[in-house]
Amino acid sequence: MVRARQKNGKDRHQEILEAAARVITDRGLAETRIQDIAERCGVSPGLILYYFESKDRLLVEALTYANDKYYLAQARDLRRLDSARDQLSRLIDLSVPGLLPDFERLEEWALWIEIWVRALRDPSLAKEAEVLDRRWRQSIADIVRHGRRTGEFDGGEDADEIGRKLGALIDGLAIQVLMNDTQVSPEHMQRMCLEVAASLIGFELEPATSAST
Amino acid sequence: MVRARQKNGKDRHQEILEAAARVITDRGLAETRIQDIAERCGVSPGLILYYFESKDRLLVEALTYANDKYYLAQARDLRRLDSARDQLSRLIDLSVPGLLPDFERLEEWALWIEIWVRALRDPSLAKEAEVLDRRWRQSIADIVRHGRRTGEFDGGEDADEIGRKLGALIDGLAIQVLMNDTQVSPEHMQRMCLEVAASLIGFELEPATSAST
């Protein structure tokens, strides 16, 4: 029980960040009040400001914290797979909002859009967002490089360039899916991402290990 | 001068919408106050609520109004060109934030991101956004169809599908450019869009009529 206090303190910090992320995804960044976050934690509003110097700071930290959490979970998930083809397919599946029941990602995408809109007027947040975003595009490029080392992929252009293109495509399509666009279902998005990936990297789609219809 | 009164009324309505759009792009949707809009028009805050039943209604109308205005300007611009290749290249140029000094489009893209974040929690706005968005993807598909009729393009997949893919790619890349991502400059975005378009539609890039490094 020596660290009971400190541990509590640390837990509180994290607990507030997670509560903040939840509230932001539920109500939206603009509609998030300190009291909402406090209620989600079961504490008083005053405590929130005891741990974070201001509401603004808390919100920004919550956005990047949540994104970090999701990214690490994804990286862990992908590392279980050996085949680059499987990794790529899995990465796409994980990126499509609402496709996999266990990894809907709706929260994460909602947070990303909140980050974008805020980063438009907050250059420091834009810098942080770029770091997170580059890491995410990097993971695509790494899969491509891995596939080329193992011989699964050959030809195609610069891996980083593929990461940028495929990453942007996924961003753009995810927005449509999140908006419940009637012309872009999660399955449709998944198929389009795979097709473009195959075209960019230069592999055939038919003998894919997953992804049908 | 019979319609002097009505004309004034109509001008005011539009004037307020345009002022609202300006303020939203400057300060962001969340930070936009009725008084800011009133000041931009040089009128009193009360007048804003005289023309619009609530702040919320005004904001939503301003978002779609501004988008509509920009779309019509783009459509007019594209109609001047005959060649499908030129139209496609011009559409891409027009879509890249900050590429053309006369059509920076920074405002329009900022408004789009605001629409997205709000549409996440406002299904009726999401519906309106889908209509606007479909029209925009349609214009890509129409260019492809036009090129196939004239024989400029041949092969490639369904034109609507190309519109969805290219549209999503442009959305995703535009976000990076807007965030001042150091890895994605306007020129870089332009090149990537053209490359993917060439790949999807099936034409060679070299003899392009425009677009160079």
Next chain:
DNA sequence: TACAGTTGCCTGAACGTTCAGACAAGGGAG
């Protein structure tokens, strides 16, 4: 033309609410 009545545009102040942040006191562990 002159005048009175009507209509619509616009103002500025006031109201009620909401919320971030400040503050001081409570309480439990060491």
Next chain:
DNA sequence: CTCCCTTGTCTGAACGTTCAGGCAACTGTA
């Protein structure tokens, strides 16, 4: 007791919305 965590209350400011009224342009009548 002492220190850190936590609470509940308070406040000052900001904001959306309302409203009574003023003003100017227009209409119809004589």
